[in-house]
Amino acid sequence: MMNFVKQTLASLIGTLAGLFLFTTAGVSSVVILLITLASVDSEPTIKDQSVLVFDLSTEIKDREPLVNIGDILSGKESSVLTLSQVIKNIEKASKDDRIKAIFLDGSNASSGSGYANFSEIRQALIEFKESGKKIIAYDVTISEQEYYLTSLADTLIVNPMGLMEFNGIGTEPLFLTGALNKYGIGVQVVRVGEYKSGVEPYTRTQLSPENRQQLEVLLGNIWNNFLQDVGKTRQIKVNNLQSIADTQGLLYPQEAKELNLVDQVDYRDKAISILKEITDNKEESLRQISFNNYVNIPVTGITESSSNNKIAVVYLEGAIVDGVGNREQVGATRFARILRKIRDNEQVKAVVIRINSPGGSATASDIILREIQLIQETKPVIISMGNVAASGGYWIATGGEHIFAQPNTITGSIGVFGVLFNIQEIANNNGITWDVVKTGKFADLGTATRPKTEQELAIYQKSVNRVYDLFLEKVAKSRDLSKEKVVNIAQGRVWSGETAKKIGLVDSFGGLGAAIDYAVEKTELGKDWQVEEYPTSQGFAELFIKKTLDEDIKITTNTVDPLTEEFLKFKEELKVIQNFNDPRGVYSLLPFNWQLR
Numbered sequence: 001m002m003n004f005v006k007q008t009l010a011s012l013i014g015t016l017a018g019l020f021l022f023t024t025a026g027v028s029s030v031v032i033l034l035i036t037l038a039s040v041d042s043e044p045t046i047k048d049q050s051v052l053v054f055d056l057s058t059e060i061k062d063r064e065p066l067v068n069i070g071d072i073l074s075g076k077e078s079s080v081l082t083l084s085q086v087i088k089n090i091e092k093a094s095k096d097d098r099i100k101a102i103f104l105d106g107s108n109a110s111s112g113s114g115y116a117n118f119s120e121i122r123q124a125l126i127e128f129k130e131s132g133k134k135i136i137a138y139d140v141t142i143s144e145q146e147y148y149l150t151s152l153a154d155t156l157i158v159n160p161m162g163l164m165e166f167n168g169i170g171t172e173p174l175f176l177t178g179a180l181n182k183y184g185i186g187v188q189v190v191r192v193g194e195y196k197s198g199v200e201p202y203t204r205t206q207l208s209p210e211n212r213q214q215l216e217v218l219l220g221n222i223w224n225n226f227l228q229d230v231g232k233t234r235q236i237k238v239n240n241l242q243s244i245a246d247t248q249g250l251l252y253p254q255e256a257k258e259l260n261l262v263d264q265v266d267y268r269d270k271a272i273s274i275l276k277e278i279t280d281n282k283e284e285s286l287r288q289i290s291f292n293n294y295v296n297i298p299v300t301g302i303t304e305s306s307s308n309n310k311i312a313v314v315y316l317e318g319a320i321v322d323g324v325g326n327r328e329q330v331g332a333t334r335f336a337r338i339l340r341k342i343r344d345n346e347q348v349k350a351v352v353i354r355i356n357s358p359g360g361s362a363t364a365s366d367i368i369l370r371e372i373q374l375i376q377e378t379k380p381v382i383i384s385m386g387n388v389a390a391s392g393g394y395w396i397a398t399g400g401e402h403i404f405a406q407p408n409t410i411t412g413s414i415g416v417f418g419v420l421f422n423i424q425e426i427a428n429n430n431g432i433t434w435d436v437v438k439t440g441k442f443a444d445l446g447t448a449t450r451p452k453t454e455q456e457l458a459i460y461q462k463s464v465n466r467v468y469d470l471f472l473e474k475v476a477k478s479r480d481l482s483k484e485k486v487v488n489i490a491q492g493r494v495w496s497g498e499t500a501k502k503i504g505l506v507d508s509f510g511g512l513g514a515a516i517d518y519a520v521e522k523t524e525l526g527k528d529w530q531v532e533e534y535p536t537s538q539g540f541a542e543l544f545i546k547k548t549l550d551e552d553i554k555i556t557t558n559t560v561d562p563l564t565e566e567f568l569k570f571k572e573e574l575k576v577i578q579n580f581n582d583p584r585g586v587y588s589l590l591p592f593n594w595q596l597r
Contacts, residue, residue, distance in 0.1 A: 046297055049100055049279040050287040052093045055079065056106040056139075056146055058291065060086060060113035060121070062356045062386055063315040063535070083117050083386075084313075084533075085295050087513060090124040094131040096299045100279045102128060103288070104153060106139030107268060109146050114387030115222055116406040116497070118148050120511035122229070125152055134278050138271040144169060147261075148226060152233040157264045157271050164256045166241075167249035169223050171215060175205050184425030186451050190461045192468035193415030196492025198391075202419055214493050221496035222408045236260055307530040310348045311519050313512070314338065314534045320360035320368070320392040330357055332364035338534050339371035343378070348532070350380040350519035353400060354512055359391025362416055362467050369474070372399030380522040384515035385409045385506070390494055394505070395471060398478035402518060404510045405497035412500055414475055415492025416467045418460050424450045479504050 058079045093099040102125070129135055129152070137153035139146060140162040147164070150156050158164065180187055180202065189199040197211040207215070227238045236259075244251070244259060253265040264270065272286050281287055289297070318329045325331025342348050353372060359365065375381050376399060383400035385393075390413035397403055397411075405411060427433070427449070434449045445456055452460070472490060476483045481504055489495075489503050500506040508514070520529055 046098050046289050046294070047287045048098050049281060050098050050289055051101050051103050051275050051279060052089065052099050052291065052294055053103045053105055053288050054086075054291050056104060056109035056149070058113075060117045062317045062354055063533070079292065081291060081295070083120060083512065086121055086291065087124050087511075089291050089294050090121070090128050092297075092299050093294070094128045094133065099133070101134040101136060101275055103271065103275055104135065104137035104139075104150050105268075106137065106142065106146050106150060109139065109141075109143070113145075115145065115148065115226070115408040116385070116387040116410075116511075118145060119229075119406045119408060120513070122149055122152065123511070125149065129154070136271050136274055136278075138268050141165070142256075142262075144226065148230065151230045151261075153263075155264065155271075155274060156262045157266050157268075158253045158256060158262045159267060160253055160265050162253050164251040164253070164261065165249075166244055166251055166256075166261065168245045169219055169226070171219065173207065174201060176201050177203060177205050184423075184427075184429055186422040186424060188420040188422075188452050188457060189417060190420070190457060190464045191415070191417035191492070192464055193417075193490060193492025195494070196413070196415035196417050198492075199417050199419055217499075218410065218494055218496055221498050225407045225496075225498065234260060307525075307528050308347050309523075309525050309529045310345070310532040311516055311523075311525075311529055312342045312345075312348045312351045312532050312534060313354060313516065314342070314351060315354045315356075316368070316393070316396065317354075317356040317386075320357055320364045320396075322361045322364045330360070330364070330368070332361070332367040334535075335368050336371050339368070339375060342534065343371070343375045348379065349523045349525060349529070350382065351375055352382045352384055352512070352515045352519050353396070354384045354386060354515075355389040355393045355397055356386035357390075357393035357396075358388050359393050359395070359413065362392060362395070362471075365392035365395040366470075369396050369399045372396065376401065380519055382515045382519045382522070384510075384512045385411055385497065386512075391415070395474065398474045400478075402515075403505070403507045404515045404518070405500060405506045405508075406511060407496065407498040407501075407509060409497035409500070409506075410494055411497060412489070412495040412505060413492055414471055414486070414490035416464050416471060417492075418464055420448075420452055420457075420460065422448050422451050475505075 058081050060083050061080055062083055064080065064082050090102070093102060125135060134155075135153045137150035137156045138158075139150055139156075140159040142150065142158060142162070142164040144165060147166070177187075187202045189203055191199055194210045195214050197208060197214075200208060200211060224238075227241050230236070231238045231241055244261075248255070251259070251261070253262065256262045257265050275281075275288075276286055279287060314335070316330045316335065318325075320330045321332070323331055324334045342351060351372075372381055381400045383389075383397045383403040385397065385403065385405040386409065388410040389397055389405070390411050394411055394414060436444050436447075438444055442456065442459070445452075445459065472483055472486050475481070475490070476486045479486075485504075489505070495503065495505065497506055497509070501509065508518075510518075516531065520526075523529075
């Protein structure tokens with residue numbers, strides 16, 4: 001009886017507590033909603049003689065990520081702009097009489113957002129300078145990716161206590177083989193392509209000779225492009241820049257100044273003083289506006305075109321998976337539905353597919369490709385490659401009639417593989433066993449409770465071989481190449497955009513803007529057109545959450561110690577397994593989570 005009373009009281013207290021929290025949350029939501037509605041029409045203001053501030057800690061994505069209430073409530077702080085927003089801001093500022101300069105602020109800068117994205121931003125900044133306006137940059141610890149932008153500034157200032165990294169770029173792949181063996185998790189692989197190294201984290205403890213070779217060539221191409229661009233803007237010979245990287249690596253601010261890599265060694269307030277001089281500002285504070293706020297600022301004489309002729313831009317960003325996928329993935333079901341909608345939309349005159357993906361499910365890639373091919377039958381489809389468009393990403397790209405990439409875009413990786421895990425050993429070691437009853441020899445072919453037999457591996461290998469052959473045929477037909485030539489440039493090998501153009505995998509150099517211009521030219525729309533982006537922008541509920549809960553979040557850099565950083569990278573590697581959902585178990589995917597340093 002006493003236990004019954006205790007349970008009843010506990011249940012009652014829990015219910016009351018739940019009602020209290022629900023009511024409180026409900027009231028808070030109403031209050032927040034009223035505040036939001038009251039401020040919907042209010043826009044950031046901008047004064048004459050102002051500076052547009054680009055915080056280099058801002059993450060640049062192809063499309064704005066969905067708002068996640070869990071991330072917000074957990075205190076995760078971030079700042080994200082789309083590449084399109086950044087480019088439009090710079091172009092708009094070059095024509096805005098109120099903006100006199102751009103300030104590249106690296107005070108809180110992190111690892112950057114990819115060399116290909118930065119190439120497009122860099123070109124926009126060069127055109128901004130050509131309009132007669134100034135760019136001032138300030139940084140503390142300068143990485144190569146940051147320097148790729150800040151090196152073109154009219155004045156680049158580095159903090160006296162800062163440091164400049166100039167030691168080349170590299171990558172440090174993580175291998176899980178030893179850990180899998182230790183804990184009794186079996187791995188068997190089937191693959192096609194000597195360079196298809198996506199399986200290596202599970203089967204090797206170091207890079208294969210083929211993988212090392214392709215990485216050396218790829219990184220070499222990206223690094224050479226970096227040296228060429230930086231050397232041109234800083235008027236330093238490429239050989240001299242390479243010598244600095246080989247002999248010094250890390251530079252103190254004064255050393256960097258003596259080598260003409262930076263212009264001044266001083267504090268942030270010096271950069272502010274220069275900007276105040278440029279804007280003829282006698283006030284105590286600098287007249288400024290952030291990139292985030294400038295997105296929605298109207299500019300006299302510059303209006304967004306409105307037209308019934310649409311150029312659809314579809315963003316495929318993330319791993320390609322079967323089904324709907326989550327907000328960080330390209331789900332075949334979801335994007336097939338979007339592409340069908342675009343195909344049926346008579347106002348859409350051309351489509352630009354923006355790919356920023358390392359690939360993933362071969363089946364999902366082909367589902368998306370088919371929808372693109374159907375669009376191509378009635379409307380031009382142009383491909384724009386971002387930081388990476390490889391494996392399944394390139395599979396999809398074969399559906400377009402013209403492919404744009406940056407010289408430092410990572411692409412190719414024409415190859416496929418399958419990874420077959422089993423937990424027999426770890427289970428048996430902990431007292432777990434299985435038995436089986438079946439009506440056919442291969443009825444339990446898909447089990448993960450034991451290793452595959454030689455005959456079963458042969459079945460999977462046959463499937464992988466077939467998918468690889470299909471991949472070769474699609475590339476050969478799309479690129480008007482012989483199958484023999486495609487075989488030579490395939491084998492799962494990755495290429496830089498620069499090399500990819502030479503071997504016929506890419507048509508032209510250029511970013512998203514160049515792809516859109518090409519689509520307009522193909523459709524002969526002149527100036528009567530308007531971009532329409534897919535997936536569509538966030539709904540009111542998502543914008544409401546972002547407006548109310550993320551408005552006052554400040555941009556900070558969350559630094560961690562080196563050991564924790566390695567554990568975080570390990571965690572990211574394990575997340576990749578979530579993308580393994582192809583119904584055939586066959587994948588066209590890059591080596592996982594490459595990080596260029």
